[in-house]
Amino acid sequence: MSRTPLDTVEHAAATPDVALPWAELGLKKDEYERVVEILGRRPTGAELAMYSVMWSEHCSYKSSKVHLRQFGEKAPESDALLVGIGENAGVVDVGQGYAVTFKVESHNHPSYVEPYQGAATGVGGIVRDIIAMGARPVAVVDPLRFGAADHPDTKRVLPGVVAGIGGYGNCLGLPNIGGEVVFDPCYQGNPLVNAGCIGVMRHEDIHLAKASGAGNKVILYGARTGGDGIGGASILASETFDDAKPSKRPAVQVGDPFQEKLLIECTLEAFREKLVVGIQDLGAAGLSCATSELASNGSGGMTVVLDDVPLRDSTLSPEEILMSESQERMCAVVEPGKVDRFLEICEKWDVIATVIGEVTDGDRLEIFWHGEKIVDVDPRTVAHEGPTYERPYARPSWQDALQADDAGKLPRPETSQELKDQVLKLVASPNQASKKWITSQYDHFVQGNTVLAQPEDSGMIRIDEETGLGVAIATDGNGRYAKLDPYKGAQLALAEAYRNVATTGAKPLAVSDCLNFGSPEDPAVMWQFAEAVRGLADACQQLGTPVTGGNVSLYNQTGEAAIHPTPVVAVLGVIDDVARRTPVGFQEEGQLLYLLGDTREEFGGSAWSQVVHDHLGGLPPEVDLERERLLAEILISASRDGMIDSAHDLSDGGLVQAVVESALLGGKGARLVVPDGLDAFTFLFSESAGRAIVAVPRSEEVRFNDMCGARGLPATRIGVVDGDAVDVQGEFALSLQELREAHEATIPALLA
Amino acid sequence: MTARIGVVTFPGSLDDRDTQRAIRLAGAEPVALWHKDKDLKQVDAVVLPGGFSYGDYLRAGAISRFSPVMETVIEQAKAGLPVLGICNGFQVLTEAHLLPGAMLGNNHLHFICRDQKLRVEHADTAWTSDYTAGQEIRIPLKNMDGRYVADSYTLDQLEAEGRVVFRYLDFNPNGSLRDIAGITNEAGNVVGLMPHPEHAVEPLIGTGRTDGLPFFTSILKKLVNA
Numbered sequence A: 001m002s003r004t005p006l007d008t009v010e011h012a013a014a015t016p017d018v019a020l021p022w023a024e025l026g027l028k029k030d031e032y033e034r035v036v037e038i039l040g041r042r043p044t045g046a047e048l049a050m051y052s053v054m055w056s057e058h059c060s061y062k063s064s065k066v067h068l069r070q071f072g073e074k075a076p077e078s079d080a081l082l083v084g085i086g087e088n089a090g091v092v093d094v095g096q097g098y099a100v101t102f103k104v105e106s107h108n109h110p111s112y113v114e115p116y117q118g119a120a121t122g123v124g125g126i127v128r129d130i131i132a133m134g135a136r137p138v139a140v141v142d143p144l145r146f147g148a149a150d151h152p153d154t155k156r157v158l159p160g161v162v163a164g165i166g167g168y169g170n171c172l173g174l175p176n177i178g179g180e181v182v183f184d185p186c187y188q189g190n191p192l193v194n195a196g197c198i199g200v201m202r203h204e205d206i207h208l209a210k211a212s213g214a215g216n217k218v219i220l221y222g223a224r225t226g227g228d229g230i231g232g233a234s235i236l237a238s239e240t241f242d243d244a245k246p247s248k249r250p251a252v253q254v255g256d257p258f259q260e261k262l263l264i265e266c267t268l269e270a271f272r273e274k275l276v277v278g279i280q281d282l283g284a285a286g287l288s289c290a291t292s293e294l295a296s297n298g299s300g301g302m303t304v305v306l307d308d309v310p311l312r313d314s315t316l317s318p319e320e321i322l323m324s325e326s327q328e329r330m331c332a333v334v335e336p337g338k339v340d341r342f343l344e345i346c347e348k349w350d351v352i353a354t355v356i357g358e359v360t361d362g363d364r365l366e367i368f369w370h371g372e373k374i375v376d377v378d379p380r381t382v383a384h385e386g387p388t389y390e391r392p393y394a395r396p397s398w399q400d401a402l403q404a405d406d407a408g409k410l411p412r413p414e415t416s417q418e419l420k421d422q423v424l425k426l427v428a429s430p431n432q433a434s435k436k437w438i439t440s441q442y443d444h445f446v447q448g449n450t451v452l453a454q455p456e457d458s459g460m461i462r463i464d465e466e467t468g469l470g471v472a473i474a475t476d477g478n479g480r481y482a483k484l485d486p487y488k489g490a491q492l493a494l495a496e497a498y499r500n501v502a503t504t505g506a507k508p509l510a511v512s513d514c515l516n517f518g519s520p521e522d523p524a525v526m527w528q529f530a531e532a533v534r535g536l537a538d539a540c541q542q543l544g545t546p547v548t549g550g551n552v553s554l555y556n557q558t559g560e561a562a563i564h565p566t567p568v569v570a571v572l573g574v575i576d577d578v579a580r581r582t583p584v585g586f587q588e589e590g591q592l593l594y595l596l597g598d599t600r601e602e603f604g605g606s607a608w609s610q611v612v613h614d615h616l617g618g619l620p621p622e623v624d625l626e627r628e629r630l631l632a633e634i635l636i637s638a639s640r641d642g643m644i645d646s647a648h649d650l651s652d653g654g655l656v657q658a659v660v661e662s663a664l665l666g667g668k669g670a671r672l673v674v675p676d677g678l679d680a681f682t683f684l685f686s687e688s689a690g691r692a693i694v695a696v697p698r699s700e701e702v703r704f705n706d707m708c709g710a711r712g713l714p715a716t717r718i719g720v721v722d723g724d725a726v727d728v729q730g731e732f733a734l735s736l737q738e739l740r741e742a743h744e745a746t747i748p749a750l751l752a
Numbered sequence B: 001m002t003a004r005i006g007v008v009t010f011p012g013s014l015d016d017r018d019t020q021r022a023i024r025l026a027g028a029e030p031v032a033l034w035h036k037d038k039d040l041k042q043v044d045a046v047v048l049p050g051g052f053s054y055g056d057y058l059r060a061g062a063i064s065r066f067s068p069v070m071e072t073v074i075e076q077a078k079a080g081l082p083v084l085g086i087c088n089g090f091q092v093l094t095e096a097h098l099l100p101g102a103m104l105g106n107n108h109l110h111f112i113c114r115d116q117k118l119r120v121e122h123a124d125t126a127w128t129s130d131y132t133a134g135q136e137i138r139i140p141l142k143n144m145d146g147r148y149v150a151d152s153y154t155l156d157q158l159e160a161e162g163r164v165v166f167r168y169l170d171f172n173p174n175g176s177l178r179d180i181a182g183i184t185n186e187a188g189n190v191v192g193l194m195p196h197p198e199h200a201v202e203p204l205i206g207t208g209r210t211d212g213l214p215f216f217t218s219i220l221k222k223l224v225n226a
Helices: A009-014 A029-039 A045-054 A065-073 A108-113 A115-131 A152-172 A232-241 A257-272 A286-297 A318-323 A336-348 A379-383 A399-404 A416-428 A479-484 A486-503 A523-543 A607-613 A625-640 A654-666 A680-685 A698-711 A736-751 B016-026 B068-078 B088-095 B152-160 B213-225
Strands: A081-083 A090-095 A098-106 A136-146 A176-183 A192-202 A217-222 A278-281 A301-305 A329-334 A353-360 A365-369 A372-377 A450-452 A459-462 A470-476 A507-516 A547-553 A566-575 A592-596 A646-649 A670-672 A692-696 A715-721 A725-728 A732-735 B004-009 B029-034 B045-048 B083-086 B102-104 B112-120 B136-143 B147-149 B164-168 B180-184 B190-193
Touching: A009 A372, A029 A045, A045 A286, A045 A318, A045 A372, A045 A379, A065 A523, A090 A507, A090 A547, A090 A566, A098 A115, A098 A470, A098 A507, A098 A566, A108 A115, A108 A152, A108 A192, A115 A136, A115 A152, A115 A192, A115 A257, A115 A278, A136 A152, A136 A257, A136 A459, A136 A470, A136 A566, A152 A176, A152 A257, A152 A736, A176 A459, A176 A470, A192 A470, A192 A507, A192 A566, A217 A257, A217 A286, A217 A336, A257 A329, A257 A336, A278 A286, A286 A301, A286 A318, A286 A329, A286 A365, A286 A379, A318 A365, A329 A336, A336 A353, A372 A379, A399 A479, A416 A607, A416 A654, A416 A680, A416 A732, A416 A736, A470 A486, A479 A486, A479 A523, A479 A566, A486 A507, A486 A523, A486 A566, A486 A625, A486 A646, A507 A523, A507 A625, A523 A547, A523 A566, A523 A625, A592 A625, A592 A698, A607 A654, A625 A646, A625 A692, A625 A698, A646 A654, A654 A670, A654 A680, A654 A692, A654 A725, A654 A736, A692 A698, A698 A715, A725 A736, A732 A736, B004 B016, B004 B213, B016 B029, B016 B213, B045 B068, B045 B088, B083 B088, B088 B102, B088 B190, B112 B180, B147 B180, B152 B180, B164 B190
Parallel strands: A098 A547, A136 A176, A301 A365, A507 A547, A670 A725, B004 B029, B004 B045, B045 B083, B083 B190
Antiparallel strands: A081 A090, A090 A098, A098 A192, A136 A192, A217 A329, A217 A353, A278 A329, A301 A353, A365 A372, A450 A459, A459 A470, A470 A566, A507 A566, A592 A692, A592 A715, A646 A692, A670 A715, A725 A732, B102 B147, B112 B136, B112 B164, B164 B180, B180 B190
């Protein structure tokens, strides 16, 4: 087997006319020309590999960053924010000396190709982001979206994704406490697999991805580097540099959760002994990303000897080593005097660790292979100075017609029997049905701090056993609303997650997002994206909850058909004492049910319009963020002062869906009376935002009413917790047993 | 003086800290034991916690069973040291032949996490004396490989000798033969079960029940009164 000469920096300078496969690596002509301009010569193969992957949409946010800037520009004043956008994950002060870091990321495309490994490595990646901040991961959440529930391919994708999330997360010992599962034909070829993680640390333990201090050592530790996930770089390696090599290894990585568990424990032990100056996980773009980001965030330069990287496959070329996305690897910067101890800890946990380089006092990232220099770049030009696009965007021509197709004009049930049939159909529909078949494949209990887990409104974790301090997280998104109006749709996603956190008694503090859209090259999609970001940034500003970080996933589209614009929003909240949390399920018979907020005839994008009429049109519910804030304050006060024993936010499916869920979870029915001024249909199915139902003990009724009255929040008594049925007086009654069968049978019947 | 109860951490153990907390809440002193260390630090009893030791890659518990700490655990268990194996710990105990039978993958092929109803069949082991025979309890169950199997001779023997300590009630979550959730050895000092008592020790956490706490108070009383 013959090999062409190594493409060193020297060789590149001497051979300016060698043609490189920049187009195959995804670079545009002007981007390649810029690389040449930056370097003052053609790049080496290794340099080209680094630039191409770091300047990809996924790593550089080149289409989205002009819009994402608003999250910083409009960021509300917040005392809680310790680390903002730009690091591996944002960090929020939750009091008592604790800080919490959290983030949501997408692993959409890999999960369609290989559902189990795609989803598993998505969990692995987000967990490493959290460890890289210095935190112990304490919980994960998984917002998921799939094609039609009865489509044959959903039966391929969903069980694999769920098993992958469980297989990886369960093995790491992280309780899975929240998330969503949504079905819609628009996600048929583009399922959305978003993964979130929360980590906890003390303030003084925050770590950043930064290589400073000349002479400090760069240590690569964790799994050996293999040929998985190389993607574009194998084109470079196999087609240009060595035609005789086997090429095209799988582009989806394979996860090893056991290795990741060791990595967590070993990293945390090194943190505890204060051995780490800077740290970065290896995710997308592998070593290229980790070395260039560490170096560019630090004060100096860095040299790396690639020969020292432990390999799983000794035939890998240097370009492939730089690009490999092998999982379960991290990179730490350690002072020379602490290297021995760091390596000892790695050995204790049977984790391979190798010094691969050193921080220098220069400003170049230099990488060597067989003693020759193959990379010599300014790391900032790789990591931070990628291209920026002002992509054209335009409101789609069909938007007006879509909004004019008012869901309020759809035929409504005319008899009590029809109303009852539609309620039963709604609670049994795949989107509204119980997801127990899915969530029971996730461990909720591990770590022994889970206070609430799905199907509660938010997941809640105790972080201090003595004081009861806890954090809550909820993730929400509604692609149907966002399709009708991306600006409001994004705000409604935030409002719902914010409300869900408050419903459980926690105070919303900060936001992370995962923005899932179609192709940015389509002006209509770009308009949806721009509108959603503007809406979310405006709403975060008004609610006082800063965006701390997140992820953008574009190109979720097959041919001309993009997914619904799907901003998924995670809200993190804090609760001083988890003993005061409010669950969804009804607790005691005789308690009074109150509806908080205003109910209007709002059916655009509703679950009812989808389930009964297969319709999507009109306008989404109105957004009133001041009302959301007031509702949240009332819910939190009522929880803290023991005025409510259960609460549930109203969102998709409306009031009837919420009452049925509370009844089934608590094992107690409800008698409801349609309030004056509303018809039964609107009362049950409207999806007006800014609402919740609460169960108030009779002894607290006066106090609770006084509070709502004094604060100006409409509170309407709608019934009582009672019996074995959901009984809408004068209309119909459905027994809990009948409801349970309808609600719980759907998903297993489709997927088991 | 209180009892010192060791909790072994294997690589991939997950519920070791939770088990230490349960021991503390019961009033005993938890002692961390390390898989590479043969020294049991003079503890009075040992818990092998849940998790995925060595990733469960070969077979659940099959590698941990050969770890240095297990040499001492096996030796002392045979001499009467109380040992409790929870989930992965139960799997390690069967692999180590301290308990008969074996664990296979769940019959439905999925990981399952649920609030599980059990009947305490026998309250005369070192770890169950604070229950009463016939008592029904609910504690979390979460596993991938929880299907208890043994040949019919062994099963008959276990039944006849009163060594089936826990049985699944209402729903068999994994296809275990004769609904067996937990068993003990002949001497009653070694107990293994798939469900997780350490996740049911505080009223606010998990399922909100404390049905698992008597495991830890049982052993404490036995040791303190010994």
